[in-house]
Amino acid sequence: MGVVDRWNEARSRIDRAARESGRDPKTVTLVCVTKTFPSDAIVPLLEAGQRVFGENRVQEAKEKWPDLKARYPGVELHLLGPLQSNKVKEAIETFDVIQSLDREKIARALSVELAKSNKPMRFLVQVNTGAEPQKSGVLVEEADAFIALCRDELGLPVQGLMCVPPVDEQASPHFALLSTIAARNGLSVLSMGMSADFEQAVELGATHVRVGSAIMGERD
Ligand SMILES: *Cc1c(COP(=O)(O)O)cnc(C)c1O
Numbered sequence: 001m002g003v004v005d006r007w008n009e010a011r012s013r014i015d016r017a018a019r020e021s022g023r024d025p026k027t028v029t030l031v032c033v034t035k036t037f038p039s040d041a042i043v044p045l046l047e048a049g050q051r052v053f054g055e056n057r058v059q060e061a062k063e064k065w066p067d068l069k070a071r072y073p074g075v076e077l078h079l080l081g082p083l084q085s086n087k088v089k090e091a092i093e094t095f096d097v098i099q100s101l102d103r104e105k106i107a108r109a110l111s112v113e114l115a116k117s118n119k120p121m122r123f124l125v126q127v128n129t130g131a132e133p134q135k136s137g138v139l140v141e142e143a144d145a146f147i148a149l150c151r152d153e154l155g156l157p158v159q160g161l162m163c164v165p166p167v168d169e170q171a172s173p174h175f176a177l178l179s180t181i182a183a184r185n186g187l188s189v190l191s192m193g194m195s196a197d198f199e200q201a202v203e204l205g206a207t208h209v210r211v212g213s214a215i216m217g218e219r220d
Helices: 003-020 039-048 058-071 085-094 104-116 140-153 172-184 198-203
Strands: 029-033 052-055 076-079 097-101 122-126 158-162 189-191 208-211
Touching: 003 029, 003 039, 003 198, 039 058, 052 058, 058 076, 058 085, 076 085, 085 104, 097 104, 097 158, 104 140, 122 140, 140 158, 140 172, 158 172, 172 189, 172 198, 189 208, 198 208
Parallel strands: 029 052, 029 208, 052 076, 076 097, 097 122, 122 158, 158 189
Antiparallel strands: none
């Protein structure tokens, strides 16, 4: 199977999971995660009509995407990996959505840079639902205050939440927890579910699933 066949299959599985849980498949956005893959591997998906993509690193995205965006109008690029303060400006130039907002210092820098540019950006706050020390994201108990800081004090357009559950645990409780935090903060976007568990995520309300290897193939 080629990349476009795997993309079609992932989309069918998302649609089926949505219908089975009484949801309109159109309410679930497939974010195709293309980190580590060269432009040549991405072009077939753009030709097939995929427009929403995710990358983990500002530098890598900056090398690949300006050219692809120029060739394929309507691309929406999401940053999924951690952002450093010295990359904030480039991140705003390169990405349309930052899903990994989790530090006050970065949030403040983003709000300063955003005020200078006219770029319409959207943000998700990443929540470390498993409280893993090595993992990005705000802790569950800090989430409400951090969302309030970003949205109300800094004026960042925060639309929702993102999480990456611990690899060695059932993902469902983490998805359910993320959904609870979003609901009590009036946030409508839930980015959850990756190659191994995106159908479960759709059943638990994901509006965005981030699928890499199931479409692109294994990464090195
Ligand atoms: C790499 C990555 C993905 C995609 O993972 P797959 O298991 O390859 O689908 C999704 N989200 C984040 C934050 C990632 O870093």
